[in-house]
Amino acid sequence: xxxxxxxxxxxxxxxxxxxxxxxxxxxxxxxxxxxxxxxxxxxxxxxxxxxxxxxxxxxxxxxxxxxxxxxxxxxxxxxxxxxxxxxxxxxxxxxxxxxxxxxxxxxxxxxxxxxxxxxxxxxxxxxxxxxxxxxxxxxxxxxxxxxxxxxxxxxxxxxxxxxxxxxxxxxxxxxxxxxxxxxxxxxxxxxxxxxxxxxxxxxxxxxxxxxxxxxxxxxxxxxxxxxxxxxxxxxxxxxxxxxxxxxxxxxxxxxxxxxxxxxxxxxxxxxxxxxxxxxxxxxxxxxxxxxxxxxxxxxxxxxxxxxxxxxxxxxxxxxxxxxxxxxxxxxxxxxxxxxxxxxxxxxxxxxxxxxxxxxxxxxxxxxxxxxxxxxxxxxxxxxxxxxxxxxxxxxxxxxxxxxxxxxxxxxxxxxxxxxxxxxxxxxxxxxxxxxxxxxxxxxxxxxxxxxxxxxxxxxxxxxxxxxxxxxxxxxxxxxxxxxxxxxxxxxxxxxxxxxxxxxxxxxxxxxxxxxxxxxxxxxxxxxxxxxxxxxxxxxxxxxxxxxxxxxxxxxxxx
Numbered sequence: 001x002x003x004x005x006x007x008x009x010x011x012x013x014x015x016x017x018x019x020x021x022x023x024x025x026x027x028x029x030x031x032x033x034x035x036x037x038x039x040x041x042x043x044x045x046x047x048x049x050x051x052x053x054x055x056x057x058x059x060x061x062x063x064x065x066x067x068x069x070x071x072x073x074x075x076x077x078x079x080x081x082x083x084x085x086x087x088x089x090x091x092x093x094x095x096x097x098x099x100x101x102x103x104x105x106x107x108x109x110x111x112x113x114x115x116x117x118x119x120x121x122x123x124x125x126x127x128x129x130x131x132x133x134x135x136x137x138x139x140x141x142x143x144x145x146x147x148x149x150x151x152x153x154x155x156x157x158x159x160x161x162x163x164x165x166x167x168x169x170x171x172x173x174x175x176x177x178x179x180x181x182x183x184x185x186x187x188x189x190x191x192x193x194x195x196x197x198x199x200x201x202x203x204x205x206x207x208x209x210x211x212x213x214x215x216x217x218x219x220x221x222x223x224x225x226x227x228x229x230x231x232x233x234x235x236x237x238x239x240x241x242x243x244x245x246x247x248x249x250x251x252x253x254x255x256x257x258x259x260x261x262x263x264x265x266x267x268x269x270x271x272x273x274x275x276x277x278x279x280x281x282x283x284x285x286x287x288x289x290x291x292x293x294x295x296x297x298x299x300x301x302x303x304x305x306x307x308x309x310x311x312x313x314x315x316x317x318x319x320x321x322x323x324x325x326x327x328x329x330x331x332x333x334x335x336x337x338x339x340x341x342x343x344x345x346x347x348x349x350x351x352x353x354x355x356x357x358x359x360x361x362x363x364x365x366x367x368x369x370x371x372x373x374x375x376x377x378x379x380x381x382x383x384x385x386x387x388x389x390x391x392x393x394x395x396x397x398x399x400x401x402x403x404x405x406x407x408x409x410x411x412x413x414x415x416x417x418x419x420x421x422x423x424x425x426x427x428x429x430x431x432x433x434x435x436x437x438x439x440x441x442x443x444x445x446x447x448x449x450x451x452x453x454x455x456x457x458x459x460x461x462x463x464x465x466x467x468x469x470x471x472x473x474x475x476x477x478x479x480x481x482x483x484x485x486x487x488x489x490x491x492x493x494x495x496x497x498x499x500x501x502x503x504x505x506x507x508x509x510x511x512x513x514x515x516x517x518x519x520x521x522x523x524x525x526x527x528x529x530x531x532x533x534x535x536x537x538x539x540x541x542x543x544x545x546x547x548x549x550x551x552x553x554x555x556x557x558x
Contacts, residue, residue, distance in 0.1 A: 021346025029053040052366035071097035175199035200228035242526040273523040298322035306515035321535040324542040326514040335397035344371040377402040382426040416474040418540035437463040440473025486558040491537040496530040
C-alpha cells in the first residue's frame with residue numbers, strides 16, 4: 001500500500017510538462033504492450049510522470065487491474081479524488097472499484113459525473129446501480145441535459161424516457177416536449193407545447209414553425225426582445241433574413257431594421273446583401289466600408305473589381321476565397337514534410353521506426369504542436385494532423401502541406417480531395433448526426449441513388465468501405481459538375497441538394513465569372529452553412545491544384 005501511495009503522488013503531481021518525448025520513453029511505452037504484469041506500468045508512471053503516454057498507461061493499467069479484480073489497487077490510484085483524468089470508459093471501471101471496495105457514496109459521484117456528460121454509457125450506469133438509481137435523476141439540470149443529448153442525436157425514444165423523469169411542473173418540461181415533437185416532425189403538437197411554455201427560447205421554435213412571413217418578422221422582434229440566449233437570437237435573425245432575402249425583398253428590408261438595435265454586424269451584413277440584391281451597389285459599398293470583418297473586406301475586394309472602381313481595399317495576406325475566385329493571387333509555396341523537420345526525438349523515432357500506431361496514444365497537450373502535426377501527417381493520421389497544424393505556424397510551407405494532405409485512396413483527384421477535406425477531414429470512419437458516412441459523408445439515401453445509377457447492389461454497410469465511399473462520392477460530385485457546368489455550383493449542390501440550387505439559379509441566373517460567383521455565394525445563397533461550405537471547398541480546390549501542379553481552371557466558373 002505504501003508503494004502505491006508513493007507512485008500515486010508522482011502520478012498525479014501537477015508538475016509542468018516538458019513538451020518532449022525521449023526515445024527511451026517511447027521504447028518503454030511500446031514494451032508495455034506485451035506485458036502481462038502490472039508492475040511495468042507502475043514503473044513507467046514512476047519514471048515518466050509527465051509523459052504524453054501517461055493517460056494511455058493509466059487507462060491500460062485500470063483495465064488490467066480490473067481484469068485481475070484488484071479493485072483496491074484501482075481505488076488507490078488516488079484515494080482522495082474522483083475526477084481521474086481518463087476517458088469515461090475507464091472511469092466507469094474506477095467507479096465499479098469504488099463500489100466493490102465499499103466506497104458507495106464516492107462511487108455514486110463518479111457514476112453521476114459519467115451520466116451527466118453524455119448518454120454513451122447510460123445503460124451500464126443504470127444497470128450497475130439497479131435498485132438504487134434515484135440519485136441519477138434527482139438533479140433536474142442533469143436530466144434536462146440528458147434529454148438534449150438524445151434530441152441532438154435524434155434518439156427520440158431515449159429523449160422521451162428522460163423527459164418522463166422530469167417533474168411536470170419543471171419549467172423546461174413543456175419546452176422540451178415541444179422540441180421533441182418538432183424534431184419528430186409533429187408540427188401541430190410542437191406548436192401547442194411551445195405556445196404553452198414560458199421558456200423564452202420557445203419563441204425561436206415558434207418562429208421556425210410560422211409560415212406567414214409577416215408574422216415571422218413579428219416573432220423575430222419578440223425573440224430579440226426576450227431573455228432567450230444570444231445563440232438562439234442570432235440564429236433566428238439569420239434564418240429569417242436569409243429566407244426573406246430570396247423570397248420577399250421589401251419585407252426583408254423591414255426585418256433588417258428589426259435586427260439593427262440587437263446586432264449591428266448582422267444588420268450591416270444583410271443590409272449590404274439587400275442593396276446588392278436590388279442592384280444598389282454604391283449603397284452596399286457604403287455599408288461594407290463601415291464593417292470590419294473578413295466578409296466585408298472580401299466583398300469590397302470583389303465589388304471593386306466587378307464595378308471596375310479604384311477603391312483602396314484592405315486585402316487579406318492569407319489567400320482566401322475572394323482572391324482565389326477572382327484570380328488575383330500570388331503563388332502559394334508548399335514543402336513536403338520530412339522526418340528531419342521533427343525536433344522531438346521521441347516523435348522522430350516513432351516515424352523512423354514506422355511504429356505509427358504509437359501516435360494514437362499520445363496526449364497532444366504534452367508535445368509541441370508543430371512536431372506532432374508533422375509526425376501525424378507522416379504517420380497518415382490526417383484528421384489529427386490537420387487539427388494540430390491548424391494551431392501551429394500556418395505560414396510555414398510544410399505546415400501548409402500538412403493542412404492539405406493527399407491520401408493515396410483519392411488518386412490525386414483534386415475534386416474529391418477538396419470535398420473530402422471539408423466533409424470529414426479525411427476520417428474514413430466519420431459518421432455525422434444526420435447519418436452521413438465516411439470520407440465523402442454520403443447519406444444512405446444518396447448512396448442508394450448512386451448505386452442505382454451504377455447498377456450496383458446497395459447495402460448501407462458498403463458506404464463504410466473506404467474505396468466504395470470515395471468512388472461513390474467522386475462519381476456523384478462529377479455528375480453534379482456535368483449537370484451544373486462548374487465545380488463551385490456543384491459543390492453547393494453537394495451540400496444543399498441539387499433541387500435547391502436549381503431554384504437559386506432560376507432566380508439569379510448562373511454566375512459567368514469569378515466576381516459573379518462571389519456575389520452568388522455571399523449574397524444570394526440563403527443558407528449560412530452552404531455559403532461557408534462552398535467557400536472552403538473552393539479554397540481547398542485551389543490549394544490542391546497548387547500542390548499537385550495542376551491547372552486551377554476546374555476550381556473556377558466554367
